[in-house]
Amino acid sequence: MIRKFSLLAATTFVSAMSFAQQKGDPKDTEVWEPVPKVVTTGAIFSDAPSDAVVLFDGKNLDNWVTVKDGSPAQWTVADGALTVNKNSGNIQTKQSFTDYQLHIEWKIPSNITGEGQARGNSGIFLASTGGGDAGYELQVLDCYNNKTYVNGQTGSIYKQAIPLANACKKPGEWQTYDVVWNAPRFNEDGTVKTPAHVTVFHNGVLLQNNYELKGETLYIGKPSYHKHGPCPIKLQAHGDKSEPISFRNIWVRPL
Numbered sequence: 001m002i003r004k005f006s007l008l009a010a011t012t013f014v015s016a017m018s019f020a021q022q023k024g025d026p027k028d029t030e031v032w033e034p035v036p037k038v039v040t041t042g043a044i045f046s047d048a049p050s051d052a053v054v055l056f057d058g059k060n061l062d063n064w065v066t067v068k069d070g071s072p073a074q075w076t077v078a079d080g081a082l083t084v085n086k087n088s089g090n091i092q093t094k095q096s097f098t099d100y101q102l103h104i105e106w107k108i109p110s111n112i113t114g115e116g117q118a119r120g121n122s123g124i125f126l127a128s129t130g131g132g133d134a135g136y137e138l139q140v141l142d143c144y145n146n147k148t149y150v151n152g153q154t155g156s157i158y159k160q161a162i163p164l165a166n167a168c169k170k171p172g173e174w175q176t177y178d179v180v181w182n183a184p185r186f187n188e189d190g191t192v193k194t195p196a197h198v199t200v201f202h203n204g205v206l207l208q209n210n211y212e213l214k215g216e217t218l219y220i221g222k223p224s225y226h227k228h229g230p231c232p233i234k235l236q237a238h239g240d241k242s243e244p245i246s247f248r249n250i251w252v253r254p255l
Helices: 003-021
Strands: 053-054 064-066 075-079 080-085 091-093 100-107 122-126 135-140 172-182 192-193 197-202 205-212 247-255
Touching: 100 122, 122 172, 135 197
Parallel strands: none
Antiparallel strands: 053 247, 064 091, 075 080, 080 247, 100 172, 100 247, 122 135, 172 197, 197 205
16 A cells, blocks of 8 residues: 555656646647637527528428429428428539538438338438439438448448448437538549548437548449539439438538
């Protein structure tokens, strides 16, 4: 016991001496500017903060267009949610973004049928680089007791990044994605200067940890990049036969 006390005392003495031997003014390493802006948070976690761009507030689709022809989005809006209309196809934001923080909530219908990829399939394209399914897709799917290939399950960067966990809730329950997206940068000749990176939380569980993307999503073949600038965010109307999913409370904070 005496030996332990002596060792502790010696360690404390050495630490104190080391601190005392530091020369100079500690204020020299204090940084005071620029002062971070004040952001007022929502009453609950999912509410949009004061500096967010609200993309869907449960009332209308004024901030969205149909991808195939740029006409007003025709998905169904009811009870504060928007639901996929497969007949009208994908929709995307009118506004384009580069780097951002995204919050979006989604729900698989309680009466979902099918299995594998044909079970509540949709996607959030973090940057829509063209028509159809062009861009970088964060997979939306019912993987609650539903087996599929792991780089295509809920929370995957489709056909690229396997999620770190399966945090799916039961069909019929609202779920959340919170995403930090850092878009790729390109040199003048079209080569990649900085690849895209993404961090994804699903229902508060980390699924993608600053993952470095290999390129845009491809259903067949390896992902690849092509030069682009700021892009809209796109929601997918998948062609499977299962019941369409719904979204609500969508906001983004440009970074």
